[in-house]
Amino acid sequence: xxxxxxxxxxSAMSSTxxxxxxxxxxxxxxPMLRVVNVSRSYDGGxxxxxxxxxxxxxxxxxxxxxxxxxxxxxTLLNLLGALDLPTSGDIDFxxxxxxxxxxxxxxxxxxxxxxxxxxxxxxxxxxxxxxQIPMFESSLRARQRVxxxxxxxxxxxxxxxxxxxxxxxxxxxxxxxxxxxxLANDPKLLLAxxxxxxxxxxxxxxxxxxxxRLHHDHGLTLVVITHDxxxxxxxxxxxxxxxxxLQ
Amino acid sequence: MNIWKIAGKNVWRxxxxxxxxxxxxxxxxxxxxxxxxxxxxxxxxxxxxxxxxGSDLVVQRRGGTVQLSKGIELKFGDQxxxxxxxxxxxxxxxxxxxxxxQDLFMVIVNGWEPNCSVLxxxxxxxxxxxxxxxxxxxxxxxxLASNLGKRTGDYVQLYGQEFQVIGVFESFSVYExxxxxxxxxDLQRQMDRKGEVTGFVVLAEDRQPATxxxxxxxxxxxxxxxxxxxxxxxxxxxxxxxxTRAMSWFTSMFAIVIGAILVMNTMAMTVFERRGEIAALRxxxxxxxxxxxxxxxxxxxxxMVAAAAGIGLGLGxxxxxxxxxxxxxxxxxxxxxxxxxxxxxxxxxxxxxGAAYPVYRCTRLPIAETLRSTG
Numbered sequence: 001x002x003x004x005x006x007x008x009x010x011s012a013m014s015s016t017x018x019x020x021x022x023x024x025x026x027x028x029x030x031p032m033l034r035v036v037n038v039s040r041s042y043d044g045g046x047x048x049x050x051x052x053x054x055x056x057x058x059x060x061x062x063x064x065x066x067x068x069x070x071x072x073x074x075t076l077l078n079l080l081g082a083l084d085l086p087t088s089g090d091i092d093f094x095x096x097x098x099x100x101x102x103x104x105x106x107x108x109x110x111x112x113x114x115x116x117x118x119x120x121x122x123x124x125x126x127x128x129x130x131x132q133i134p135m136f137e138s139s140l141r142a143r144q145r146v147x148x149x150x151x152x153x154x155x156x157x158x159x160x161x162x163x164x165x166x167x168x169x170x171x172x173x174x175x176x177x178x179x180x181x182x183l184a185n186d187p188k189l190l191l192a193x194x195x196x197x198x199x200x201x202x203x204x205x206x207x208x209x210x211x212x213r214l215h216h217d218h219g220l221t222l223v224v225i226t227h228d229x230x231x232x233x234x235x236x237x238x239x240x241x242x243x244x245x246l247q
Numbered sequence: 248m249n250i251w252k253i254a255g256k257n258v259w260r261x262x263x264x265x266x267x268x269x270x271x272x273x274x275x276x277x278x279x280x281x282x283x284x285x286x287x288x289x290x291x292x293x294x295x296x297x298x299x300x301g302s303d304l305v306v307q308r309r310g311g312t313v314q315l316s317k318g319i320e321l322k323f324g325d326q327x328x329x330x331x332x333x334x335x336x337x338x339x340x341x342x343x344x345x346x347x348x349q350d351l352f353m354v355i356v357n358g359w360e361p362n363c364s365v366l367x368x369x370x371x372x373x374x375x376x377x378x379x380x381x382x383x384x385x386x387x388x389x390x391l392a393s394n395l396g397k398r399t400g401d402y403v404q405l406y407g408q409e410f411q412v413i414g415v416f417e418s419f420s421v422y423e424x425x426x427x428x429x430x431x432x433d434l435q436r437q438m439d440r441k442g443e444v445t446g447f448v449v450l451a452e453d454r455q456p457a458t459x460x461x462x463x464x465x466x467x468x469x470x471x472x473x474x475x476x477x478x479x480x481x482x483x484x485x486x487x488x489x490x491t492r493a494m495s496w497f498t499s500m501f502a503i504v505i506g507a508i509l510v511m512n513t514m515a516m517t518v519f520e521r522r523g524e525i526a527a528l529r530x531x532x533x534x535x536x537x538x539x540x541x542x543x544x545x546x547x548x549x550x551m552v553a554a555a556a557g558i559g560l561g562l563g564x565x566x567x568x569x570x571x572x573x574x575x576x577x578x579x580x581x582x583x584x585x586x587x588x589x590x591x592x593x594x595x596x597x598x599x600x601g602a603a604y605p606v607y608r609c610t611r612l613p614i615a616e617t618l619r620s621t622g
Contacts, residue, residue: 075615078614078615083529083530083615084614105533105534105535106532109531109533110532112532114527114530118523118621123260124257124259124260129253133533134531134532134533136250136533136537137533142249146248181531185532
């Protein structure tokens with residue numbers, strides 16, 4: 001089975017991952033995710049993490065959400081990723097309200113990919129096994145899972161480390177494995193929370209190049225949370241958030 | 248790769264903790280297997296004592312919770328023998344004594360008539376069998392003779408008097424191997440129950456249940472104070488057996504509760520330490536059921552290893568008891584399949600109960616908040 005993100009020649013793809021890629025990718029202005037007057041408060045309203053945010057993310061867009069620590073950007077990402085529900089307002093994905101869905105687990109598994117700052121790779125599983133983790137929620141058989149995971153590792157240039165445990169990988173390599181894992185179920189939208197936050201500049205650059213490639217060559221819709229201007233500069237559009245409000 | 252492989256790797260991730268939990272759980276399983284196994288072994292050995300020689304009915308005075316304290320006239324045996332369908336009637340007097348100097352308690356003393364078939368049935372290892380006219384002599388079962396350090400020709404002190412050992416025998420029954428045989432009139436004299444027996448066992452010519460029931464009715468018609476009971480039913484109804492079984496389970500319950508707490512502690516710590524991972528799995532779309540399945544699989548894996556170790560340990564304890572003087576005349580060195588199955592079930596139940604709370608907690612982790620706090 002050929003995953004949607006796999007190139008016709010994966011080895012050629014992985015060999016170019018470290019090269020800088022052009023960012024001028026045309027975006028069809030078809031809305032994918034629409035955030036309408038969303039607020040999220042905690043502790044009975046005393047803490048207002050996100051306040052009256054409205055935002056539209058289009059298909060194929062590479063969006064950066066920037067803001068200082070505590071500005072509410074991670075809360076906003078959690079809302080976009082159906083990990084949390086707004087206190088008020090609505091979020092719809094391709095016309096369907098997330099607040100009304102009862103199958104958010106399935107929605108996340110089939111539609112979204114997550115890349116975390118702390119990777120969250122399972123330490124007892126090899127890179128190849130970690131990539132298979134989201135596929136447990138798909139209809140793939142065991143052999144197909146292994147094959148697809150191997151191809152995704154090839155895509156991110158990590159096939160030579162497939163049998164290694166996370167502890168034996170560099171932080172940059174861990175993040176590339178985490179990106180391969182995020183692509184496991186062919187997501188429509190990839191959400192990355194400070195994806196280079198724990199990486200050195202070289203590893204960070206490799207990861208950003210990989211995002212560029214996925215966006216440019218495969219039309220993947222990307223939302224990246226960052227406080228790093230260099231990371232945001234790779235995006236087509238950047239929105240600023242401060243004190244829970246979009247600027 | 249499947250859930251079991253992931254669970255196995257997670258269990259292996261903390262080898263010391265997993266090993267300690269497995270040990271605690273194995274001890275709980277061993278306690279259940281050994282205690283319940285021994286009580287079942289007591290019951291089955293006692294049943295075998297009756298059923299082995301082909302006995303069908305036990306005839307005793309009705310209503311006694313302690314069967315040894317009530318007797319029946321020996322002459323009643325003649326009436327039993329007259330009932331159609333009865334092949335043989337064996338009357339016997341039974342007592343329990345202790346050899347405190349040798350730390351031997353609950354030693355059975357059987358008084359048999361000289362022509363009793365029981366004396367023909369046992370295998371005389373040394374000396375000879377009891378015969379009519381013998382006075383102040385006993386035969387010792389093999390285990391008892393060994394525990395007392397007595398041989399044929401030695402003397403043992405019973406009821407404050409010296410009895411000569413005229414023979415050592417071996418029986419199919421562990422009870423008889425740990426018992427003293429003496430002539431009935433000798434034991435009647437010692438117990439001051441002249442002309443009495445504790446009860447009779449009746450062997451029927453036809454062992455069909457309907458025939459046995461008919462004989463029962465005829466026996467009970469002879470004297471309303473007398474109860475005739477099929478052997479298996481009789482053994483199950485013995486108060487001592489019921490108490491032993493209840494005590495075994497009661498004691499085992501403590502081990503089970505401790506085991507469950509151990510598993511709960513381990514799994515709760517596991518879930519707490521891995522809450523970031525679990526939240527990430529949920530973010531990736533793993534449903535609550537799959538997360539619960541993973542945690543339960545880890546608990547079940549621990550319990551399966553513990554069950555195997557516990558059953559082995561329980562068997563070892565049971566075998567050791569057969570070599571221990573105090574219990575060697577009561578315990579057979581085997582375990583019933585039901586005791587093994589009960590031990591395995593206990594391990595699985597402990598695992599499931601112990602993992603229930605951690606599973607409940609981890610399926611209710613707020614994903615976003617947990618990722619934030621652990622990221």
